[in-house]
Amino acid sequence: MFKRWPIFLTLTAGLMAQLPAQADQLADIQERGTIRIAVPQDFPPFGSVGPDLKPRGLDIDTAHLIADKLGTTLVLVPVTSTNRIPFLTTGKVDLVISSLGKSAEREMVIDFSKPYAPFFLGVFGPKDMKISAPADLSGKVIGVTRGGIEDIELSKQAPEDANIKRFEDNNATIAAYLAGQTELIASGSSVMAAIADKNPERTPVMKITLKNSPNFVGLNKGETALKDRVNAIIDTARTDGTLNGVSQRWLGQPLPADM
Amino acid sequence: MDFTLWDIVRNLLTGLQWTLLLSLVAFICGGMAGLALVFARLSPIQPLRIAARLYIELFQGTPLLMQLFLMFFGLSLLGLEVSAWFAAALALTLFTSAFLAEIWRGCVEAIPQGQWEASSSLAMTRFEQMRHVILPQALRIAVAPTVGFSVQVVKGTAVTSIIGFTELTKTGGMLANATFKPFLVYGLVALGYFVLCYPLSFAARRLERRLNATAA
Amino acid sequence: MAYQFDFQPVFAQGDRLLQGALFTLELTALGMLFGIGLGIVGAVVRAWRIKPFDMLFGVYVELIRNTPFIVQLFFIFFGLPALGLRMNEWQAGALAMVINLGAYSTEIIRAGIEAVPRSQLEAAAALAMSRMETFRHVVLRPALASVWPALSSQVVIVMLGSAVCSQISIEELTFAANFIQSRNFRAFETYLVTTLLYLVMAILIRQLLAWIGQRFVMRRR
Numbered sequence: 249m250f251k252r253w254p255i256f257l258t259l260t261a262g263l264m265a266q267l268p269a270q271a272d273q274l275a276d277i278q279e280r281g282t283i284r285i286a287v288p289q290d291f292p293p294f295g296s297v298g299p300d301l302k303p304r305g306l307d308i309d310t311a312h313l314i315a316d317k318l319g320t321t322l323v324l325v326p327v328t329s330t331n332r333i334p335f336l337t338t339g340k341v342d343l344v345i346s347s348l349g350k351s352a353e354r355e356m357v358i359d360f361s362k363p364y365a366p367f368f369l370g371v372f373g374p375k376d377m378k379i380s381a382p383a384d385l386s387g388k389v390i391g392v393t394r395g396g397i398e399d400i401e402l403s404k405q406a407p408e409d410a411n412i413k414r415f416e417d418n419n420a421t422i423a424a425y426l427a428g429q430t431e432l433i434a435s436g437s438s439v440m441a442a443i444a445d446k447n448p449e450r451t452p453v454m455k456i457t458l459k460n461s462p463n464f465v466g467l468n469k470g471e472t473a474l475k476d477r478v479n480a481i482i483d484t485a486r487t488d489g490t491l492n493g494v495s496q497r498w499l500g501q502p503l504p505a506d507m
Numbered sequence: 508m509d510f511t512l513w514d515i516v517r518n519l520l521t522g523l524q525w526t527l528l529l530s531l532v533a534f535i536c537g538g539m540a541g542l543a544l545v546f547a548r549l550s551p552i553q554p555l556r557i558a559a560r561l562y563i564e565l566f567q568g569t570p571l572l573m574q575l576f577l578m579f580f581g582l583s584l585l586g587l588e589v590s591a592w593f594a595a596a597l598a599l600t601l602f603t604s605a606f607l608a609e610i611w612r613g614c615v616e617a618i619p620q621g622q623w624e625a626s627s628s629l630a631m632t633r634f635e636q637m638r639h640v641i642l643p644q645a646l647r648i649a650v651a652p653t654v655g656f657s658v659q660v661v662k663g664t665a666v667t668s669i670i671g672f673t674e675l676t677k678t679g680g681m682l683a684n685a686t687f688k689p690f691l692v693y694g695l696v697a698l699g700y701f702v703l704c705y706p707l708s709f710a711a712r713r714l715e716r717r718l719n720a721t722a723a
Numbered sequence: 724m725a726y727q728f729d730f731q732p733v734f735a736q737g738d739r740l741l742q743g744a745l746f747t748l749e750l751t752a753l754g755m756l757f758g759i760g761l762g763i764v765g766a767v768v769r770a771w772r773i774k775p776f777d778m779l780f781g782v783y784v785e786l787i788r789n790t791p792f793i794v795q796l797f798f799i800f801f802g803l804p805a806l807g808l809r810m811n812e813w814q815a816g817a818l819a820m821v822i823n824l825g826a827y828s829t830e831i832i833r834a835g836i837e838a839v840p841r842s843q844l845e846a847a848a849a850l851a852m853s854r855m856e857t858f859r860h861v862v863l864r865p866a867l868a869s870v871w872p873a874l875s876s877q878v879v880i881v882m883l884g885s886a887v888c889s890q891i892s893i894e895e896l897t898f899a900a901n902f903i904q905s906r907n908f909r910a911f912e913t914y915l916v917t918t919l920l921y922l923v924m925a926i927l928i929r930q931l932l933a934w935i936g937q938r939f940v941m942r943r944r
Contacts, residue, residue: 290684297681299514301521301673326671330901334910338583357908391892395905413812413892416669416901419684420801420890426687427804429811446687568879568925570886572897573918580910584726658789665791666887676794683801690805693798697790704789 273467274474277342282321285311286341286466289326290419292442293498294347294365294463306498307463310364311345313490314465317481328417329393333358336466343478344466347436349397349459359469361478363462364491366504369398372440372452373432379455385410391430393421401458402434426450434458438499462507510686515695522678523699529674530661530703532596537603537660544608549615551633559608566605571666574598579670595667603660610656614649615641651718655711658704665700675699732907733916736899743899744920750895751882751928754820758881759874761821762828763863769829770836780829787826793887795819800891816888824881831873835866868941875932879925886921896920 277283287307288295295305303324315322325341332346336358347367350360371390373379379388382405390406392399394414402412413430415421418439425433426447433440433452440452465482467475485491492503547559566574579594618641626640668677679696683689733740765780767773787795800815810818839862847857867874889898900917904910 289681297685299510299518301518301678301681326673328671330905331671331910333908334580334904337908338580338910339586340583340589353906354908394902399905414898414902415892416890417680419680420892423684423689423801424892427689427801428809429800429804565922568883568922569918570883570897570921572886573900573914573921576914577911577918580914584911662789662791665793668793669887669890676791676797679794680797683797688805689797689801690803693794693802697786697794697798700790700794701786705785708785708789 272473273342273471274477277318277320277474280320282323283315283318283343284323284325284341285315286325286327286332286335286344286346287311288329288332288346288418290328290417290422291347291436291439293438294436295326296442306365306494307345307347309494309498310465310491311343313485313494314343314345314478314481317484318477329396330416333395333466336468339468342467342474345463346466347463348466349461350464351397351400353400354466357469359467359471359475361465361467361475362482363464363507364482364485365463365495366499366507367461367463368437369401369434369458369461370437370440370454371402371432371434371456371458373455374450375453377431377455379432382456383407385432385456387411388432389413389430390432390434391415391421391424392434393418397461398434398436398458401461405456405458425452441500510682515682515686515688515692518678518682519675519692519695519699522673522675523703525672525674526661526664526676526699527703529592529595529599529664529667529672530657533599533603533664534657534660536596536600538607540600540604541607541611544604545611545615546637548608548612563605563609566602567609571598571602571663572669574602575667575670591667591670591672594670595664595672599660599663599667602663603656606656606659607653610652611645611649614645614652617648618644648718651711651714654707654714658707658711661703661707662700728912729909730912730916732909733903733912736903736907739899739903740896740917740920743894743896744924746893747882747885747895747897748924750816750820750885750888750893751878753817754824754881754885755878757821758824759828759832761825762832765825765829766832766836766866767858769833784826784829787823788830792819792823792884793890795823796887796891812888812891812893815891816885816893819888820881820885823884824877827877827881828874831870831877832866835868835870836862838869839865864940868936871932871936871940875929875936878932879928882928883921883925 287303288305289297289303293305294307295303298304303326308324311324312322325335327335327344327346332344332348333354335341336344349367371379371385379385386407386409389411390402391413392402392415394416399414406412413424415424418435421433421435422443424430426443428450432455437454440454444451465478467478482491486503486507495501495503544559544562547555548563550556575594575598578598579589579591582589582594622640622644623636626636631639664674665676668674668680671677675696679692683692686692765784768776768780796816796819799810799819800812803809843861844857847861852861885895886897888895889901892898896917900913904913907913
């Protein structure tokens with residue numbers, strides 16, 4: 249029965265050759281008339297769900313902006329921090345607008361646009377906990393969402409004996425902190441602000457800044473046409489004040505001057 | 508963005524519908540594939556038997572979660588467009604077929620050898636033997652364990668939440684975070700599954716008891 | 724740009740995978756030991772209708788068997804702290820496994836106990852065996868022997884089900900796979916290798932339990 253193997257392999261190779269090889273993704277998107285964009289739904293204020301369970305937030309507004317300017321219908325695909333890059337590389341989405349920060353590891357796999365929103369990563373904890381430097385994290389239980397820049401940074405900066413708990417998505421990371429399963433949480437400052445007013449007892453206060461890591465749109469490698477288009481849209485939106493409006497609406501602050 | 512109890516329940520009920528739909532699809536498609544597998548598993552052709560055994564071994568010996576991941580990320584590498592819904596339905600179908608095939612094989616093998624011999628002496632083909640003699644009898648003993656296994660299918664759908672299919676568990680996770688009431692939300696989620704599964708467990712037990720009573 | 728399979732980044736993390744596999748096995752061993760222990764207690768209580776515990780065990784068995792493991796796990800880890808009951812992820816995971824296997828083995832072992840013929844008990848009484856001796860040699864041993872295959876498959880099912888423990892940050896095999904995948908972005912290759920590891924573990928556990936069954940449970944006196 250193993251004689252059949254070559255046939256199977258040829259078939260598989262044939263299928264794989266049909267992958268967007270010569271692909272110009274921008275042309276594909278325009279032909280289809282729809283663009284699929286990965287957005288968060290567990291990461292307020294960038295993306296969370298309302299009582300209708302539909303995603304809303306800064307990233308969703310940005311996705312709408314780009315889809316509108318491309319003149320295509322927008323399909324929102326909710327993703328987690330862990331699976332957003334596989335979603336892009338395996339062709340499930342065209343763009344990732346999901347609070348994605350830039351890192352050397354990621355740049356080997358995907359491309360990035362220009363930044364569209366500010367993001368500060370830090371370690372947060374209850375008001376009365378005395379922590380001011382990474383060394384103070386020794387022996388502490390810190391929750392973080394696996395695979396995010398905050399995970400990479402925390403793993404780098406925290407001392408050897410810090411107890412880092414990694415969760416699959418931000419929902420779980422935040423839930424674990426609020427339930428008291430972790431003492432501290434590593435995440436974004438705006439995210440913490442968004443959950444603070446809901447939870448007066450465990451209001452997370454910034455203890456340590458890990459990284460200034462603005463958000464970028466993630467694209468598949470080599471899609472130059474698409475990347476140029478997205479960058480042009482971001483440039484225009486920055487000069488005409490659209491991005492600033494989005495930032496004001498969700499983060500309650502204007503876009504930083506250096507962006 | 509405030510959620511009333513009704514908002515929570517309403518959204519969970521929507522998730523419950525998807526759980527139900529996914530369970531039905533997996534059970535029906537898995538049942539059909541399972542039937543084909545039983546034929547392969549009991550076939551006189553050896554390579555077919557071996558292939559069916561390997562298939563069953565593979566799906567019974569690996570976590571459903573891994574099967575889901577592979578289906579979800581693997582098929583799209585082959586250039587096939589796969590949504591979370593499709594990957595979930597396909598993985599659960601394959602998973603279900605492997606278990607049902609094994610359950611049904613047990614039932615077929617419980618039919619006394621004499622039945623095969625008698626029907627072959629009537630010059631029936633193997634398919635006819637199965638169709639007219641063996642399966643009708645096997646069916647009678649298969650009903651209870653099959654209904655019992657359907658509970659595992661319903662519960663299996665919960666794992667699809669991890670690849671982002673918005674069924675009951677995933678809806679629960681989103682709500683737990685949006686409302687900050689994990690105890691209430693997960694309690695309701697558990698209740699939702701119980702309402703789906705308990706009648707099935709109960710029916711399976713009833714059927715089994717009735718079968719034992721008639722057999723005795 | 725066709726997808727190029729590359730397993731090298733996965734094998735480079737082999738240590739992490741094996742470490743994860745070890746944790747999965749530890750969790751399973753813990754779940755098995757205490758789960759089957761709980762199952763024996765539950766089975767006796769249910770089979771002999773010891774009031775009022777038989778009712779309690781009945782409710783427990785139905786609740787656990789009719790809800791998904793992942794929901795039980797989330798309820799324990801995320802939900803119970805609201806009642807002031809806080810466990811770390813290992814305690815929560817181990818507890819969920821014990822509770823889960825406990826419910827299934829209660830039903831499995833009960834069937835075994837109920838299958839022990841009355842006459843055997845009468846014979847034991849005639850031989851003036853003590854209650855404890857009767858229980859051990861006439862009830863439990865034959866009951867376990869008759870349901871050992873079912874019990875073994877349930878242990879394998881629970882081991883495979885423990886993959887979802889990764890969701891509450893327990894660093895078992897699936898967690899290791901997710902971790903590696905989120906660093907090397909080789910999702911398919913990582914999960915493929917991990918799946919095969921699970922398969923090997925399932926086969927090994929089945930063999931081991933079959934051996935234990937023959938050596939200790941079904942052994943003739």
